[in-house]
Amino acid sequence: MSFFYELALLKSPLDNLTYCSDEKIDIGSLVEVSLQRRKVLSKAVVIKEVEKPAFKCTTIQTVTEQYYSKEMIKVATFTSMYYVSSLGEALSLYIPFDKTIDKKDENDNFKSNIELSKEQEEAYEFCLKNKQSLLFANTGAGKTEIYIKAIEAHLNSGNQAILLMPEISLTPQMQKRLEKVFKEKVAIWHSKITKKRKNEIIKNILCGDIKLVAGARSALFLPLDKLSLIIVDEEHDESYKSDSKPRYNTKDLALYISKTLDIQVILGSATPSLNSYHKVPFYRLSKTYFDTKKSINYDDSTSNLSPKIVNKIKSTIEQNHQVIIFLPTRANYKYQVCTTCGSSVECPFCSVSMSLHKNSLALKCHYCGYTQQIPKSCPSCNTGVIHNLRVGTAQIEEELNFIFEDKTVKRFDRDEVKTDKELRKVLEDFNSNKIDILVGTQMLSKGHDYHNVKLAVVLGIDSILKMNSYKARERALSLLIQISGRSGRKGEGEVVIQTQNREFFDFYLNNRDYKEFLDEELTFREDLYPPYYKLAKILFAHTNGLKVKDEFDKYTNILKTNENIELVGANQSPIFKLANKYRYEIIVRSRNVKPLLEVLHSIESPMVSIDMDTIY
Missing domain, CATH: 3.40.50.300 (P-loop containing nucleotide triphosphate hydrolases)
Structure with a gap:
């Protein structure tokens, strides 16, 4: 008897493919399959069992002991849909579970001995009360103490926690503070640690020796089966936005995970992003430790x-x-600024500064496409000179x-x-x-x-x-x-x-x-930009400048006629040629996310990459 399965090919932009097997395979299993013209087997994840198709199917070669949980598949499915990627690309963010590693079931009892101030205690209670909360705390107000108390409570309940930080914040100082309380149960995870150390951490997570991971954005995708708390420190930091496909925002994904999987999320910053401030309940902690x-x-x-x-x-x-x-x-x-009054040349339609395009000797706005000559004198004071600094x-x-x-x-x-x-x-x-x-x-x-x-x-x-x-x-x-x-x-x-x-x-x-x-x-921002509008950037790039210009023009004309979204900019990219590729970009926006995503998913071009919720 044969069984038929839909598979998501890891790291591949291809849609899911159907394969067959002589044996029953669990959903979420990591398998190896052959692809046409490839000598090496490809890794794939079993997504669901399907009816026998009309076409002939290739047989699954190997079923491994690794697997992706249903929660991983659920979050990856959302990621692929919202950030416009294949399911295989979204699942590639995750590190799978391993059936060969036995899980220890130990109860830990951590004691931080941290005494919170009255204001910190109120902030801590606010965070506990809300499934999602923003700790709007001045520099030096003691956010870290509140984080540690929250982590302590979750770990003492037998659960796991993630403390996310921008990679540049993962300093020895923070490591020492966490290890002082959570001893060997904490691991630090970021791109600068060695592959050998990463493998050790993954093994220790799977067997239950590590309960807390403090790390950069990729820590969100580790195999933690009892995760109950995610803290996003310095939540305003733009390094949480991935610059490779899928171009997810770690903070927003954490909020989705919180809502979908019933996990507590605490965002923290002295200067929170406007989006978080607008959407997430916050507690203002302004009193600092030291005068x-x-x-x-x-x-x-x-x-x-x-x-x-x-x-x-x-x-x-x-x-x-x-x-x-x-x-x-x-x-x-380089940037343009008047050496007399400090003004830049602003777009008359967008209230943002325009960018220099040396090839065309012009200033352009990347939001609406407005273009003008480089002025000989500053438009604001009429006397100063606009200089490139x-x-x-x-x-x-x-x-x-x-x-x-x-x-x-x-x-x-x-x-x-x-x-x-x-x-x-x-x-x-x-x-x-x-x-x-x-x-x-x-x-x-x-x-x-x-x-x-x-x-x-x-x-x-x-x-x-x-x-x-x-x-x-x-x-x-x-x-x-x-x-x-x-x-x-x-x-x-x-x-x-x-x-x-x-x-x-x-x-x-x-x-x-x-x-x-x-x-x-x-x-x-009310009638123009996020958080009231959704913005997306569609980037066209190719080594052949004529081909990419034709593709760019084709989709510009298509999008101009779509009544459900607004095309707000279609131009050469600020850096027109990068890595030997010519680049053009389109900025689109909509008050409603559904029609915007429908448009983005309708674009079928090998030259295109899409940045949903673009921050540039």
């Missing part, structure tokens, strides 16, 4: 390290304190080494810090005062608590504020608040911001709460 006196100063010069900044660094070091200098990652790219960490490190030749300057970015060992070494050296000045990108703005830092210098923040994005103001202010939290964790601290947009930053940093900014930003 700090922080002064914020501005520098409107256009040179990278002005005399004012150099003098501030010098006086800080002379007092035996440390300095951190931040550059936004995007500051390595460029700043990079390597350049700043070089200048500092020349100015402070007897001091230790270290760079801290993804180019310089490639392994877990290198990350730990730099942070340990900085913590033990072996480094005087640390120059870095956003990697430095999160998860670090070093009390000898008395000065934080911020360069290139205008590149974020003047980006061609509806999220520009949110990104710039959020980043600045996060960075400000690194200076003067105890006692006095100073932040120097190099900007020609002092009025904007000063208004919110000194006079308003971030909550007020979010409320005002919601009003600004």
